[in-house]
Structures are given as C-alpha cells and as structure tokens.
Amino acid sequence: MRTPAVPLSRREFLKRAMAAGAVATMPGVLSSRLFGATAPSNQIAVGVIGTGNIAQGHIDTLLGFPEVRIAALCDVDRVRLEATAAKVNAFYGDNGCRMFGDFRELAARADLDAVWVCTPDNWHALNAIEAIRQGKDVYVEKPLTLTIREGRELVNAARKHGRVIQTGTQQRSTRRFHDAAEFIRNGGLGRLERIEVLIPANNKFTGATWEPEPVPAGLDWDLWLGPAPWTPFNRQGCHYNFRFILDYAAGQVTNWGAHYIDIAQWALGMDDSGPVEIEGQGEFPTSGLFTTATKVDFTCRYANGVPLRCRTRYDGVFDGNVRFFGERGWIDVSRSTSTASDPALLKAAAAREGAIKLPTSDNHHDNFLQCLRSRARPISDVETGHRGTTVCNLGNIAMLLGRKLRWDPAREAFIDDLVANRMCARSMRGPWGLGI
Incomplete structure (x- = not known):
C-alpha cells in the first residue's frame, strides 16, 4: 500500500x-x-x-x-x-x-x-x-x-x-414548497401543531466484511480522503457510497433530510435559528463499511412548542415529504405533488393572499447567477443552509447518544452536555484544517 x-x-x-x-x-x-x-x-x-x-x-x-x-x-x-x-x-x-x-x-x-x-x-x-x-x-x-x-x-x-x-x-425554488411555507407563515393552518418529515431508506448496502483493494489507476486516494481518517481503499467505500460512511457524511438524514427539514425551517421562520430540544433512537450498522443510520427516528422541539419528527419511510418511495399539521387540517408537500386534508387548503395556499411574502425563485441556478450580478442573497443563502443542516446534525447526534439533548440555537451549543458539544466538530487529518 x-x-x-x-x-x-x-x-x-x-x-x-x-x-x-x-x-x-x-x-x-x-x-x-x-x-x-x-x-x-x-x-x-x-x-x-x-x-x-x-x-x-x-x-x-x-x-x-x-x-x-x-x-x-x-x-x-x-x-x-x-x-x-x-x-x-x-x-x-x-x-x-x-x-x-x-x-x-x-x-x-x-x-x-x-x-x-x-x-x-x-x-x-x-x-x-x-x-x-x-x-x-x-x-x-x-x-x-x-x-x-x-x-x-x-x-x-x-x-x-x-x-x-x-x-x-x-x-426553495419550487412553487409548491414556497406556497406551502408562505401559507403556514401566514397562519393558513391556524396554530401549527406538529411537523412530520419522511426520508427514504438507504439505497446502498455492503456485506459484513471487506478487504483492502488496490487503488485504481488515476485515483488520488489520499486526496479523496482529505481531512477524513486514513483508511485503505475499497471500491464499496468510494464515490457515491461515501454517503453511508460517517467519516464522510451522515446518511439519508443529510442527503434527503436536508431538503425537507429546510422547508420546515422556512415555514417555521427559523432560517436564522433552530430547535431547543432533540431526542431520537436510530439503528446503526454493527459490521461492514457503512456506518450511518439504517433507521432514522428523531424529534426536535422548537421554542414555540412545535415538534418536528424526522423518520425513515418504508413504502418503497425514493423521495421524502414534509407534512404540516394545524388546527385547520394538514398539508403535505413532496417533489411530485401536494396534498391536504381539504383541497380548499391547497387552493388557499396557491392564492398567496397573506401579508407575509417569502422570497421567490423559479430556478435555483438562475437565482444564484442573478445574485452574482446584484450581490443580493440567494434563495438558499449560506446561513439558511447552515441552520437546516444543523438540525440534521442535531438529530444524528441525538440518535448516536440515545438521550434527550437541550440546544441553544443562539450560541449553537448544547446545554450542559460536554460530550454532545464535542460532536459539533470533528478533528481533521493533518495537515488539513479550517485554517488551511
């Protein structure tokens, strides 16, 4: 080697x-x-x-x-x-x-x-x-x-x-997600009671054992790993499959959860904040190359009392969805469709008659390109991306620790939990670091 x-x-x-x-x-x-x-x-x-x-x-x-x-x-x-x-x-x-x-x-x-x-x-x-x-x-x-x-x-x-x-x-650049978030921000469902997010099950699997393999010609394996811990090459742990190894990613929680939790944060008006409490019970592999959760189930609670539950779906649909429950019923949004407990709710959301107007974008790439010229902040600005990703990471940390955690979104730190706070960062293999 x-x-x-x-x-x-x-x-x-x-x-x-x-x-x-x-x-x-x-x-x-x-x-x-x-x-x-x-x-x-x-x-x-x-x-x-x-x-x-x-x-x-x-x-x-x-x-x-x-x-x-x-x-x-x-x-x-x-x-x-x-x-x-x-x-x-x-x-x-x-x-x-x-x-x-x-x-x-x-x-x-x-x-x-x-x-x-x-x-x-x-x-x-x-x-x-x-x-x-x-x-x-x-x-x-x-x-x-x-x-x-x-x-x-x-x-x-x-x-x-x-x-x-x-x-x-x-x-955020799709009309149905925008309209649902704006409708909820305007009180369209009345008092918001809870949010449920479903994400797909893992779509890649490995065996219980693995062996080091020769690095393919043309692949700089050391640079592929970069800040991650050194490990021998195996084709099952490279390229797309990085998604299911904790050294490189956090599984479907950040793969699909990042999309739908982002919409939940938008609807809650939490683009610059987050939940205050997190708990969850996940299932993680005990052998093989993959180490991310095979079963996801965690719940975040916001300061206004609204809980957001994110869990794995098992109906074979490789997509996620977010469902908002309120006093007047529920609205469910996915990439393929929007549904509701009453069709009138969807019509009201599409009418966009509320006083609160969320920013709009018809094309995510074009929105970014326009902002290069105007210097305005794009529809998915870095702060909102960070806050949504943070919720995903909070869920993973709670599932790994298996206990309820309290979170201060202003300080971006766990309250009275040294172990959990250490998991907010990871050491990087030298000489890589955030200062490089």
Missing part, C-alpha cells in the same frame, strides 16, 4: 502557485470577467469541483445557460475528470475547459467568477472556504457542511469576504 501523500499547507501551495506565475483573485475583489468594463464578454466563468453523480446534473444544467461558460473542472479521479472535460469541450466545440487534480489550483484561477462544490460532504467546507478566500462566489451542494462548526465557519467566511453562497436545497 502506498504511503499517503502529505498535502501542502495553504501558504506553501499559494507560494508555489505564485512562483509558477499563477495570479489569484484577491478576496472581495470582483472579477473583471463578470463586472469589469473591459470584460471580453458577459459570460460568467464557472469552475466545478467534483465531477461525479451530482455534478453531472449541475453541469448539464449550466451548459443550458448561454451566459455561463464552464471554464475549469477539478477531480481527484482522473478518469472521471477527463471524461467530463471531453463532454464540456464537445459542447463548446473547443478545448478551453482546464482540468485540475487539486481544488486549490482551480480556486486560485483569476478568470473564474464562481465555483460549484460537488464533492463528498467532508470536503464541502474546505472547498468552499478556499474558493471564498480566492474571491469566488460559491454554489455548495447540500448538506452545506459535515459538521455544525464547519457550517458556522463557512458562514463567517462568506460574510467576511462578501461572497454570494447558494446552498443546493433547490426545493
């Missing part, structure tokens, strides 16, 4: 990049390609970090925007990287898309306006913060970060450097 390569520190990396003639965009300075009078075109130059499953959807979408040019790609898997670059170049009819194996090289490019982060969750904070420091606006796939502390650090970096950050909770 090869010896793990030691990544350069951020300082050493930038020193070498500058020595080689690379010019980094200084944080807070607007790119001339997007905002300067001498820009050769009005196109928005985009770089994409990660070219796997979720990235392909973003790339296909971005290729449909004439004002966007995908100018750079980064991946630690050379095979995937080259295939995706060939796809992008074929679309544009040239060879202008640059390829990188290290995200810091892509982030340092002065000709990029925005970066899409489509890597495993344990990389999100490091990828996004580096791009922010290099003066880029960033679209970060959900969940925003792996841990609560990473989320707060990412918000702080975005605010410090004045960057626009969109979180990939795209249901």
